[in-house]
Amino acid sequence: MGMKASNKIATFFKYFVLILVGIIMIYPLLWMISATFKDNSEIFAGISLWIKKPTLDGYRNALNNFGGSINILQAMLNTYSYVLPKVICTVVSACIAAYGFGRFDFPGRKLLFNIMLATLFLPQVVLNVPQYLLYNKFGWVDSPFYLAIWVHCAFATETYFVYQLVQFMRNVPRDLDEAAAIDGCSSFQTLYKVIVPMLGPALVSCALFQFMWSCNDFMGPLLYVSTPGKYPMSLFVKLSMDGDTGFAWNKILALSLISILPQLIVFFCAQDQFVEGISAGAVKG
Amino acid sequence: MKKSNAPAGARTPFQKWVDKYQGLFYLIPWIIGFLVFKAFPFGQSLYYSFTDMNFFKDGTSFVGLANYITAFHTKKITKALIITFKYAFITVPLKLIFALFIAYILNFKIACVNLFRTVYYIPSILGGSVAIAVLWKAVFSVDGLLNTVVRAVTFGAVQGPEWLSDPNYALWIICFLRIWQFGSAMVLFLAALKGVPADLYEAATIDGAGKWRQFFSITVPMITPIIFYNLVTQICQAFQEFNGPYIITNGGPRGSTTLISLLVYNYAFKSYDMGMASALAWIMFIIVCILTIIAFTSQKKWVYYSDER
Numbered sequence: 287m288g289m290k291a292s293n294k295i296a297t298f299f300k301y302f303v304l305i306l307v308g309i310i311m312i313y314p315l316l317w318m319i320s321a322t323f324k325d326n327s328e329i330f331a332g333i334s335l336w337i338k339k340p341t342l343d344g345y346r347n348a349l350n351n352f353g354g355s356i357n358i359l360q361a362m363l364n365t366y367s368y369v370l371p372k373v374i375c376t377v378v379s380a381c382i383a384a385y386g387f388g389r390f391d392f393p394g395r396k397l398l399f400n401i402m403l404a405t406l407f408l409p410q411v412v413l414n415v416p417q418y419l420l421y422n423k424f425g426w427v428d429s430p431f432y433l434a435i436w437v438h439c440a441f442a443t444e445t446y447f448v449y450q451l452v453q454f455m456r457n458v459p460r461d462l463d464e465a466a467a468i469d470g471c472s473s474f475q476t477l478y479k480v481i482v483p484m485l486g487p488a489l490v491s492c493a494l495f496q497f498m499w500s501c502n503d504f505m506g507p508l509l510y511v512s513t514p515g516k517y518p519m520s521l522f523v524k525l526s527m528d529g530d531t532g533f534a535w536n537k538i539l540a541l542s543l544i545s546i547l548p549q550l551i552v553f554f555c556a557q558d559q560f561v562e563g564i565s566a567g568a569v570k571g
Numbered sequence: 572m573k574k575s576n577a578p579a580g581a582r583t584p585f586q587k588w589v590d591k592y593q594g595l596f597y598l599i600p601w602i603i604g605f606l607v608f609k610a611f612p613f614g615q616s617l618y619y620s621f622t623d624m625n626f627f628k629d630g631t632s633f634v635g636l637a638n639y640i641t642a643f644h645t646k647k648i649t650k651a652l653i654i655t656f657k658y659a660f661i662t663v664p665l666k667l668i669f670a671l672f673i674a675y676i677l678n679f680k681i682a683c684v685n686l687f688r689t690v691y692y693i694p695s696i697l698g699g700s701v702a703i704a705v706l707w708k709a710v711f712s713v714d715g716l717l718n719t720v721v722r723a724v725t726f727g728a729v730q731g732p733e734w735l736s737d738p739n740y741a742l743w744i745i746c747f748l749r750i751w752q753f754g755s756a757m758v759l760f761l762a763a764l765k766g767v768p769a770d771l772y773e774a775a776t777i778d779g780a781g782k783w784r785q786f787f788s789i790t791v792p793m794i795t796p797i798i799f800y801n802l803v804t805q806i807c808q809a810f811q812e813f814n815g816p817y818i819i820t821n822g823g824p825r826g827s828t829t830l831i832s833l834l835v836y837n838y839a840f841k842s843y844d845m846g847m848a849s850a851l852a853w854i855m856f857i858i859v860c861i862l863t864i865i866a867f868t869s870q871k872k873w874v875y876y877s878d879e880r
Contacts, residue, residue, distance in 0.1 A: 300676050307673060308690045311751065315693065317716060318706050330714045333723055383601040390594020398598060405609055407803075407863060409811050411832050412852045415619060415839050416612035419626075441604025448601065473593055502699040504814045509840065520701045524818055527705050535709055542702035553696055557689055560696065561758050 322540040329535050344536030348544060355515035358544060361522035368432035368518070369500040375440040376447055376496045377489055383442040384451035385477050389463065405445045410505075418509055427510055434510040435503075447492045450563070454488035455481065491563030494556055501549050519545040619849035626843035638850035647826065648834060648851065654742065655831045655855070659809040661742075662749045667801055670753040674760035675790070688758070695754035703748070704818035711735050711744050738827035741820050745828050748815045756801045763797040764790065795874040803866050810859050831855050 320335040322344045328337075348358055387399055421427050426434035442448055458481060466476040482489070504520045511517060517525065523545050527538055553560065582590070620638055624631045642648045673691060677684055697703050710716040711734040718731035734740045767790060775785050791798070813832040816822055822829035822837075831851060839848035 300679060300681065304673070304676055304681065304687055308687060311694055312690050314706055314710055314716070315697075318709070321709070329709075330716070330719050333716060333719050379600050379604075382597050386594045386597030386601070390597070392592050392594045395594065398602075401605065402601070405605065407807055407859075408609065408613065409807065409852075409856055409859060411811055411813075411835055412616050412849075412856045413609065413612045414835070415845050415849050415852070416615035417608065418839070419615075419845070420607075420612060438604060438608045440600065441608060442601035443604045443608050477597075498696055499699070502697070502701075502814075504699075504701055504818070523701045523705060527701075527708070527818075538705055539709060542705045546697055546700055546702045549697060549700070553693065557692070561688065561692065564755050564758050 318539050318543060322536055322543050324536055326534060326536050329539075341536075344534075344540035345544075347534060347537040348540040356517050356522060358519075358522065358541060360515070361517055361519045362545075362548075364516055365501065365518035365520070368435045369497060371432075372436040372439050372500045373493050373496045375436060376442075376444050377493050379440050379442040380444060380447040380451055380492060381482065381485065381489060382477070383448045384455055385481060387448070388452045388455035389460075389481070390473075402445055402448060406449060414505075414509070421510065428512045428516070429510075430516065432511065432516075435506045444496065447496065450492060451485065451488060454485055458484045487559065487562070490556070491559045494552065494559055495563060497552060498549055501546075616849045616852060619846050620853045621850075622846045624846040624849070626845055631846075634846070638847050639854070641847070642850055642854060647829075648831075650826060651829045651831045651834045652854070652858075654827070654829060655810060658742065658746060658812065658830055659806060661746045662809050663802065663805045665746075666750045666753045666805060667756060667798070669750060670756035670801070671760050671798075673753070674757045674764055675786070677757075677761055678764040688761070691757055692754035695752045698748065698752035699814055701814070701818055704815060707744070707748055707815075707819050708735070735820055736824045738825050741824055741828050745812075745815045745819060748819070749809070749812065756805065759797050759801060760794065763794040767793045792875050796876060799866065799870060799874045803863055806862050806866070807859055810855055 316335055317333070320337055321329045323337050323340050323342070325339050325341055325343070328339060350357070383402075387395070387402070418427070421434040424433070426437070462480050462484065463476050466480045467473075471479060502520070504524070507518050507521050511521060514525075523538075523541055526541055621633060621635060622631045623634050623637075677687060681687065694703075708715075712718075713733045713736075715734075717734065721729055721731035732740055734744050771789050771793070772785060775789055780788065811832055812830055813836065816828040816830050817833055817836070820828045822833045832855070835848050835851045835855070838844045838851060
């Protein structure tokens with residue numbers, strides 16, 4: 287067999303695998319989008335993405351109030367009212383902590399850094415019970431401002447991002463800090479005049495990941511939000527799914543799709559940052 | 572700002588002290604956060620695991636190892652442990668193999684690499700959301716998408732099983748949700764594969780090594796650091812999985828998808844038996860620790876770091 291023929295077969299095989307796996311990966315999502323425009327009787331009548339009788343009933347029902355005190359817009363508002371503080375607190379506090387770890391040498395730095403690394407592997411499940419009791423004591427459980435969900439982020443508790451930013455900071459030349467110091471910058475001025483601008487893309491990447499994870503978070507709201515009027519999207523979608531499984535699939539799928547729409551938009555606007563973000567955190571360790 | 576311009580010799584002892592310790596100043600928030608939200612709860616949960624702590628009961632008494640002993644004698648709990656192991660040992664290897672395989676193909680000169688990468692990566696971003704759990708229910712319910720496919724392919728001759736209410740299948744469906752999210756591991760592998768020096772492959776080709784030989788003798792050894800990283804993080808995550816089984820099957824049918832994290836949740840926040848919940852969390856933590864330690868100690872044998880730092 288000629289080299290060329292076998293190469294062609296290999297190329298064909300590669301694309302075949304990539305496209306087949308790609309379809310399996312993405313088909314459920316595409317089907318979900320099409321199902322939201324289908325009639326309930328049509329959804330499971332076939333597998334095609336084609337919509338025979340397009341209808342907006344799913345969306346109309348999804349936007350309807352039900353269960354009284356909560357609707358989808360309120361739930362969305364609720365979600366972002368803790369996601370935004372969480373993202374901002376995480377990025378600011380992680381950046382400050384990373385600056386301390388990455389740019390200074392002081393007695394005990396190594397020990398503290400190792401402790402920080404160890405907390406990366408500390409499972410949240412171990413902490414849930416005492417944290418719940420602690421927040422309960424603080425009066426943060428079911429607080430109208432979702433304090434139990436986001437306040438801890440202001441203290442750089444999301445160590446994954448601290449670690450990631452320390453890694454990024456290694457690539458910012460120290461000459462810049464020294465130049466700033468010679469120009470009379472205090473270390474804090476160096477942080478926000480030199481380091482933060484240089485770390486810009488990394489900070490954006492941290493913010494994006496924290497945004498995605500906070501939107502997806504289910505355990506946090508499940509433990510710390512119990513007033514139905516304060517339910518975020520994750521609890522609201524779960525509630526409506528339990529409410530009418532097996533009946534109004536187009537409505538439930540429409541709800542689900544609306545709930546991830548902001549995330550999808552953010553992802554498509556910033557996919558390169560995501561890819562670079564996860565690569566940078568791990569490659570050099 | 573004149574002070575910092577002064578020659579080093581002129582610095583007061585106070586300034587020297589500041590110079591030495593100012594790094595710590597930036598770590599104050601982290602240190603507070605670590606102590607209040609991590610270290611303190613960590614110690615407390617260990618303590619609770621030796622008590623009969625209950626949220627609605629006054630007075631807590633020390634019961635020694637009783638919770639742990641009860642745990643290993645309770646069928647529900649040992650079963651959940653076995654299922655958790657099963658879950659981890661199914662999902663972690665399959666996810667990593669898949670991620671590596673696809674990354675390997677993508678690393679050839681492939682047209683539209685970015686399109687493929689995006690398609691594979693989307694599930695990792697959205698996979699943890701409730702919306703995707705709902706979708707999973709729609710796909711795998713009795714009259715769901717998958718069974719519709721089965722009927723269509725067999726022209727109505729075969730009715731697919733009840734994936735989510737059959738104990739033989741339910742765990743696999745939950746596993747599949749995690750394997751479907753192989754994108755983030757794949758992106759890491761792809762970055763690592765790009766870092767393998769091309770001259771190694773050229774030398775191997777001259778020596779007559781085939782593609783498979785090259786893959787196992789060059790590619791895999793060169794990317795072992797990333798394999799290691801993915802392995803450890805995936806094990807940690809797999810043992811903590813909660814959303815999928817809680818939302819899709821709620822642990823059922825007949826406990827076949829009750830992972831240990833679901834039991835911790837049920838004990839802690841349904842029956843408010845915080846002592847038992849803490850003991851279970853610690854059993855899980857110790858298992859993850861042992862696996863991580865095994866990974867780290869075996870690292871010397873199989874992980875290859877090109878630049879010894």
